[in-house]
Amino acid sequence: MDKSMLADLExxxxxxxxxxxxxxxxxxxxxxxxxxxxxxxxxxxxxxDTFKHKxxxxxxxxxxxxxxxxxxxxxxxxxMRFAELNQGAATQD
Amino acid sequence: MDKSMLADLExxxxxxxxxxxxxxxxxxxxxxxxxxxxxxxxxxxxxxDTFKHKxxxxxxxxxxxxxxxxxxxxxxxxxMRFAELNQGAATQD
Amino acid sequence: MDKSMLADLExxxxxxxxxxxxxxxxxxxxxxxxxxxxxxxxxxxxxxDTFKHKxxxxxxxxxxxxxxxxxxxxxxxxxMRFAELNQGAATQD
Amino acid sequence: xDANLSPAGLDKEQIFGxxxxxxxxxxxxxxxxxxxxxxxxxxxxxxxxxxxMGENSCTDRCVSKYWQVTNLIGQxxxxxxxxx
Amino acid sequence: xDANLSPAGLDKEQIFGxxxxxxxxxxxxxxxxxxxxxxxxxxxxxxxxxxxMGENSCTDRCVSKYWQVTNLIGQxxxxxxxxx
Amino acid sequence: xDANLSPAGLDKEQIFGxxxxxxxxxxxxxxxxxxxxxxxxxxxxxxxxxxxMGENSCTDRCVSKYWQVTNLIGQxxxxxxxxx
Numbered sequence: 001m002d003k004s005m006l007a008d009l010e011x012x013x014x015x016x017x018x019x020x021x022x023x024x025x026x027x028x029x030x031x032x033x034x035x036x037x038x039x040x041x042x043x044x045x046x047x048x049d050t051f052k053h054k055x056x057x058x059x060x061x062x063x064x065x066x067x068x069x070x071x072x073x074x075x076x077x078x079x080m081r082f083a084e085l086n087q088g089a090a091t092q093d
Numbered sequence: 094m095d096k097s098m099l100a101d102l103e104x105x106x107x108x109x110x111x112x113x114x115x116x117x118x119x120x121x122x123x124x125x126x127x128x129x130x131x132x133x134x135x136x137x138x139x140x141x142d143t144f145k146h147k148x149x150x151x152x153x154x155x156x157x158x159x160x161x162x163x164x165x166x167x168x169x170x171x172x173m174r175f176a177e178l179n180q181g182a183a184t185q186d
Numbered sequence: 187m188d189k190s191m192l193a194d195l196e197x198x199x200x201x202x203x204x205x206x207x208x209x210x211x212x213x214x215x216x217x218x219x220x221x222x223x224x225x226x227x228x229x230x231x232x233x234x235d236t237f238k239h240k241x242x243x244x245x246x247x248x249x250x251x252x253x254x255x256x257x258x259x260x261x262x263x264x265x266m267r268f269a270e271l272n273q274g275a276a277t278q279d
Numbered sequence: 280x281d282a283n284l285s286p287a288g289l290d291k292e293q294i295f296g297x298x299x300x301x302x303x304x305x306x307x308x309x310x311x312x313x314x315x316x317x318x319x320x321x322x323x324x325x326x327x328x329x330x331x332m333g334e335n336s337c338t339d340r341c342v343s344k345y346w347q348v349t350n351l352i353g354q355x356x357x358x359x360x361x362x363x
Numbered sequence: 364x365d366a367n368l369s370p371a372g373l374d375k376e377q378i379f380g381x382x383x384x385x386x387x388x389x390x391x392x393x394x395x396x397x398x399x400x401x402x403x404x405x406x407x408x409x410x411x412x413x414x415x416m417g418e419n420s421c422t423d424r425c426v427s428k429y430w431q432v433t434n435l436i437g438q439x440x441x442x443x444x445x446x447x
Numbered sequence: 448x449d450a451n452l453s454p455a456g457l458d459k460e461q462i463f464g465x466x467x468x469x470x471x472x473x474x475x476x477x478x479x480x481x482x483x484x485x486x487x488x489x490x491x492x493x494x495x496x497x498x499x500m501g502e503n504s505c506t507d508r509c510v511s512k513y514w515q516v517t518n519l520i521g522q523x524x525x526x527x528x529x530x531x
Contacts, residue, residue: 016459023467026380031474033388036440038482041395044432046491051404051424056431066493068436073498074489074506078481081510109291116299119464124306126472129524131314134479137516139323144488144508149515159325161520166330167321167338171313174342202375209383212296217390219304222356224398227311230348232407237320237340242347252409254352259414260405260422264397267426272389 035075043067128168136160221261229253308349316341392433400425476517484509 012020047063048056056064105113140156141149149157198206233249234242242250320337321330330338404421405414414422488505489498498506 016463019463020466022377023463024470026384027467027470027474029381030384030387031478033384034391035478036436037388037391037395038478040392040429040433040436041399042482042485043436044399044429045402047493048425048428048432049403051421051428054424054427056428056435060428061435063493064432064435065439066496067491068439069496070489070493070498071485072440074485074502075481077498077503077506078484078510079477081507082477082480085510085514105291109295112295113298115461116295117302119468120299120302120306122465123468123471124310126468127475128310129520130472130475130479131310133476133513133517133520134483135314135317136520137483137513138486140325141509141512141516142487144505144512147508147511149512149519153512154519156325157516157519158523159328160323161523162328163321163325163330164317165524167317167334168313170330170335170338171316171342172309174339175309175312178342178346198375205379206382208293209379210386212300213383213386213390215297216300216303217394219300220307221394222352223304223307223311224394226308226345226349226352227315228398228401229352230315230345231318233409234341234344234348235319237337237344240340240343242344242351246344247351249409250348250351251355252412253407254355255412256405256409256414257401258356260401260418261397263414263419263422264393264400264426267423268393268396271426271430 039068039071042071132161132164135164225254225257228257312342312345315345396426396429399429480510480513483513 043064046067048060050057136157140160141153143150229250233253234246236243316338319341321334400422403425405418484506487509489502
């Protein structure tokens with residue numbers, strides 16, 4: 001759907017390309033903030049289950065750290081595979 | 094809430110109505126893409142559970158096809174009922 | 187991230203501040219409608235489980251009312267705590 | 280875009296803004312009904328690609344009940360002091 | 364709208380854009396806290412329409428802990444090499 | 448912003464609009480793959496902060512299968528009479 005459209009965009013004058021990249025930048029900021037929000041939600045849901053205290057307990061903090069690190073590593077791996085597939089570089093098993 | 098507002102819109106000049114319908118078109122494109130994304134997510138979640146292979150297995154593919162077809166039929170039925178209710182055509186049982 | 191930026195905004199001329207508050211108003215309208223949608227979804231999911239009738243049964247209606255009231259009270263409480271934390275007024279336990 | 284700017288200016292912008300939010304709301308409502316009623320009514324083992332009669336009549340009633348819940352909560356919000 | 368365009372042009376547009384994203388972020392954070400803490404703290408059988416003391420104090424602690432998780436993960440992201 | 452307005456006017460606005468939706472779609476697709484494959488492949492008891500070999504290879508296959516499901520459903524939608 002988009003290949004021809006993106007080709008069209010490359011033929012646009014400089015000013016339009018600038019606007020395009022400003023738009024992408026805005027989308028990336030929004031996306032990063034959403035990713036952050038959903039990461040916090042996931043790790044909170046998976047790691048915090050008791051509410052006898054107002055402060056995070058040591059083991060909850062450890063769990064949150066590991067959750068975030070695992071998720072970020074996972075997310076980078078997905079990003080690499082996703083990029084390969086977007087470039088049609090996927091191979092069969 | 095909106096009935097009076099939509100009446101106001103109908104009294105707007107031609108140029109505004111054009112802008113309005115361009116806006117609706119944009120929303121429909123975004124909505125279609127979101128619907129597509131959420132349909133894929135649902136059928137993937139329900140149908141794919143083993144990861145010994147890189148390719149979809151025959152039974153997974155069958156499941157995905159049925160899932161998508163069922164969802165689309167369901168969605169069209171909901172759309173008809175939704176339209177009736179929006180028009181105040183709902184009857185009691 | 188935002189404190190310096192918001193300070194910048196306060197130094198903007200009147201016209202910009204007006205635009206800013208118009209933007210916030212739009213976001214609040216959208217947010218209220220989303221909150222409404224998600225509240226309905228939650229109470230429907232938790233309270234309605236049988237579909238032998240086309241109309242809400244008495245006990246389902248009672249459940250929905252309680253669900254909505256509880257959620258709104260909860261939401262206001264979260265709002266107060268959230269505001270305190272945003273102002274750095276949080277204390278230790 | 281410029282062609283649509285009227286002397287009324289900001290007010291018209293606000294009307295468009297509200298109309299846009301209103302449409303987004305309706306689309307989101309439709310999507311939530313579709314997904315909620317699929318979860319409640321349709322067997323997700325997908326043994327066939329047709330909806331059977333039970334699934335269809337469940338869907339009709341589900342949409343109707345969802346709509347009633349929407350109105351009921353709308354009344355609660357409208358009548359009360361809740362600023363939603 | 365035109366009245367708000369300044370000589371600074373694009374930069375101001377960017378400031379507005381970032382401020383908008385920032386506000387969206389806060390609204391989304393608030394919504395996620397509200398829903399997460401409702402799930403963790405409030406009995407969803409809805410036997411009454413009041414929140415009891417246990418639910419209220421659970422909510423207070425839940426919001427506090429959610430906030431701490433937000434800060435903790437924010438630190439991890441800020442200190443690390445992760446491009447989020 | 449004004450500098451970018453061309454004689455073609457509305458058409459260019461539409462191109463930008465569609466390009467924006469397309470990018471939003473890709474971002475959302477990426478996010479859904481990430482979350483779905485995390486749910487399917489990663490142990491959420493978080494006994495360590497590394498992904499083990501099993502989790503990594505599960506992720507690779509999961510992304511590949513998700514992509515195939517996306518294409519399969521895209522074909523169904525494209526070929527059929529469904530207006531999505």
